[in-house]
Amino acid sequence: MRVSTNQFYNLNTQNITGLQSNTNKILQEISSGKRVNTAKDDPVGAIMIENLRQQNVQLNQYKSNITLANNRLTQLESRLGEYENQLLSTRDKLLQGNDGALGASDRSALALDIREEMEAIIALANNQDEGGNYLFAGFQTDTVPFVKDANGDVVYMGDDGRRRATIADGVSVPVSENGQRLFMASPNASGDYRADYSNAIMSGEQFFVESAKIIDPATHVPGPFEIQFLDDGAGNVDVQVVDGGGAVLLPPQPFDASQPLQFNGMEVAMTGEPSIGDRVGLDQQSEVDIFSIMNRAAEMLEDPAGLGDPVVQAEYAQLIADITETQIHASVVRAETGNYLRSLDTFEDQHLSMELVTSSAQSTLEDLDYAKAITEFEKQSLALNTVTQTFGKVNNLTLFNYI
Missing domain, CATH: 1.20.1330.10 (f41 fragment of flagellin, N-terminal domain)
Structure with missing residues (x-):
């Protein structure tokens, strides 16, 4: 095969340029300490590195x-x-x-x-x-x-x-x-409803609404309600509950403080000994604020009449x-x-x-193996020097050198 001088020159120039490029790339890696400096160095690795950076x-x-x-x-x-x-x-x-x-x-x-x-x-x-x-x-x-x-x-x-x-x-x-x-x-300490002691009647001993909670929302119709204590006809205390319109929700029955009242999807627990004729209202209120509690307590303590009345005692206990x-x-x-x-x-x-894991993974993908890189650099440098020197000598040769 016949090789022209121009072809010989171009092939060797491309070879030298390629070796120089490889040498410069390795030198850049050694300088930066990174194996992947641009996406073309390792397209897949570059994407993974960018994901890890993000x-x-x-x-x-x-x-x-x-x-x-x-x-x-x-x-x-x-x-x-x-x-x-x-x-x-x-x-x-x-x-x-x-x-x-x-x-x-x-x-x-x-x-x-x-x-x-x-x-x-x-x-x-x-x-x-x-x-x-x-x-x-x-x-x-x-x-x-x-x-x-x-x-x-x-x-x-x-x-x-x-x-x-x-x-x-x-x-x-x-x-x-x-x-x-x-x-x-x-x-609210008593649950979903709150006793209105300010309008209650306590003619004898104090009684107290411990809790008034909705236990069956599906059957419950919102109040207000009133708990009334009646004479059973023999001098004993019965209890009944009516709504705001006076309709009876709980028919008269003997009052037993150990048994909660159940009506209208609610359960009301009471303590004390109410008398015939006593009554107390229940208003729906599930939450209270601290400022109203403190303000009302201060008002009650400032009242010269004191806290001796059963109704006052019940309201104060509620606070x-x-x-x-x-x-x-x-x-x-x-x-x-x-x-x-x-x-x-x-x-x-x-x-x-996770930061340690991602940093380690990024380092594995990105960081340079210096020993391997230096060895490759020396190899590429040697090849470049050899090819450059050889090309220089061959390029200067002509037929007249042998005539």
């Missing part, structure tokens, strides 16, 4: 979210602890005020303490975080959540939102608590039961916050472990 970016974002959530929940948990202590102090004052040996001035002093405690709870409920956002305003973080209206009643100006932080794929946790749930919606339930409610919310904090630790550990 996964690490996402993991870093989740870790940042966890740090922020941890700070906010820690602050929230601290405020909830303060609230629990304030409720405990208030409950102790209510129990102290129920002592029949106290005089009017002693009760007034306790009422003042309760009002001061209420102001402290309002101040806590209006706390702000380091960014000036109100902790218990829901999504209305720039609105003062609790204010007093013209009547002196505490009203909530926020909403029922709870800010959340995404801490993993498809997983988010609340990082705030709204004031509606925490301060304005504690469970004590309510604040006890409110304290339990606050403890539940605080426990939820603690669980969220614990879940943050769990997910942070998972993210750290």
